[in-house]
Amino acid sequence: MRELMKVLPGEDIIYLGDSARVPYGTKSPQTIQRFAAEDATFLLQFDPKLLVVACNTASAAAIDTLEAMCPVPIIDMIRPGAAAACEACEGLIGVIGTEATITSGAYVRAIHACDPNREVRCAPCPLLVPIVEEGRAGDDPIVTHVLCDYLHDMQRLRPEAMILGCTHYPLLSDAIAKLMGPDFMLVNSGQSAAAKAATLLARGNDTNPRPTGGTLRCFTTDNPQRFATLGRRFGADKITSVDYVGTDELEKPFETLT
C-alpha cells in the first residue's frame, strides 16, 4: 500500500487487512486459497480497476484461485519480484519468505519463467513476521540473532540479489543488508508489484489523471485501533479511516458466489 501510494498518488485505494486470521504464512494452501477468495470477493464489491494481492503468501498459494474468479486484472507479489531480481543481476538469486511461500515453490517457478537456467536458493524465515509485529527494531540483538540463523547459508552462497518475499521484511531491510555485506541487492517485492500496477494502468490509459489526492479506506477483520497502530509502523501515515468487517461477513458473499 505504501509503495502503491508512492507511484500512484492520485488513485483511490481500498485496503483489506485480514488481521483476525493472520498469519497466512503458516497455514495450508487450501485454507489460504479460501481466505484469499473471501478477501477478494469483499474487495470486488467496490468495483476496483485492479486487485493487488499485497501478501506474498496469498500470491504464492492462491493466485490461480484468484485469477479464475476475478473479473479485473490481478497484481500478485511473486511475479513482479521475480522479474525485478532477474533484471537486476545475472547470478544467483536468493529468496526469503514465509514457510507457505517458500514451500509452494512459487518464486522458483516465477524466476524460471523469466530465466529458465537461473540458480535460486530459498530460505523460509518463520519468526520474522511475529518479530516485526512485536515491534522489534532491526538493531535489536534478537533480530540480529534470528537473521544470522536464517541467513547463514545465504551469507555463504553470496547471491547477487535477494528477494524480500514477504511484505513484512522491508522493515528489516537495513539489518538484512548489513548481514549480507556489500555488492548485494535487495529486491522489495512490494515495490516491484506497485511498479507493475502503475505500468498496467498507464498502458490501459486507466491512471487517475489527478496528480495527487488519492483517498485511502481501510478495513480490518480485527481491532481497527490495533490495525492503525501497526499500519503506522509500516510507514502508512495516511491511515485515518479504518472500519471493522467480521470474517463471518467475509464468508457470506463468497458462499453466494460459488
Place this chain on the structure above:
Amino acid sequence: MRELMKVLPGEDIIYLGDSARVPYGTKSPQTIQRFAAEDATFLLQFDPKLLVVACNTASAAAIDTLEAMCPVPIIDMIRPGAAAACEACEGLIGVIGTEATITSGAYVRAIHACDPNREVRCAPCPLLVPIVEEGRAGDDPIVTHVLCDYLHDMQRLRPEAMILGCTHYPLLSDAIAKLMGPDFMLVNSGQSAAAKAATLLARGNDTNPRPTGGTLRCFTTDNPQRFATLGRRFGADKITSVDYVGTDELEKPFETLT
C-alpha cells in the same frame, strides 16, 4: 489434552484445534470471544459432559461469553493455574503468557480471588508460540536468547512460583527452569486444569467407570496432516483420527443459535 488423558484415561475426548485462525494471542478480545463461541458451539453438538477451554488466551478473553452460552460446566486454564500457584507458595507469583492473556489481567484477577494481597508480576512473551510451532528445542540458542529477554525482570524479582500461562510453554519448561534457577516452581496451567476436570467429574459421580480405553477424536480447521505432526510434538501420540472442519462451517451453527 495430554494432561487430561493422563488423569482421565477412560474418558472419550473430542478436540477441536482452530489451526486456520491461530494464534489467538495477538488478537483483540472481541475477535477471540467470537472465535471461542464458534469453537464451543461446534463442540457442544457432541453433547459433552464438560467443556475444557484448552487455551489460556481464549480462557482469559472469552470465559464470560462461554459461561453465558454453555449448558455444561466449563474448565478454563486461568483459575486452576492461579489456584495451584497460590497453594504452591506464599510469596511472589510470576505469570508469563501471550499478549492477549497478559493484557486481559485475567491471571491477576484470578490470583487475587484466591489471595487478595498476593504480589503478582506478569510478562507477555509474544514470540514463544511461533518459536514452539517452528519446532525449536529448549536448548536452541535463539530460544535461550528470547527467554533471557522476556525473563530478565523475573530473574531479578525471583518469584517463588511462575505460571506457564500458555499451553505452548510447557514444551520450554526445562529451558525456563534452567534460567530461573533453583528454589523455584513452575505451574503448568494445563495440568492444573486437567486435575480440576477430574475432581469435577468425580464429585458429580460422572467419571467414566472404565480405567482406560478412552477414545480421542480430533478436528482441525486447517490441514489434518499438519495438525497431527504438531500434535505429536506436544506428546499426543494417540492422535490417529483427525478430521477437517472449515471455519465457514464453524460460523454457521453459531449464527443459528444467536
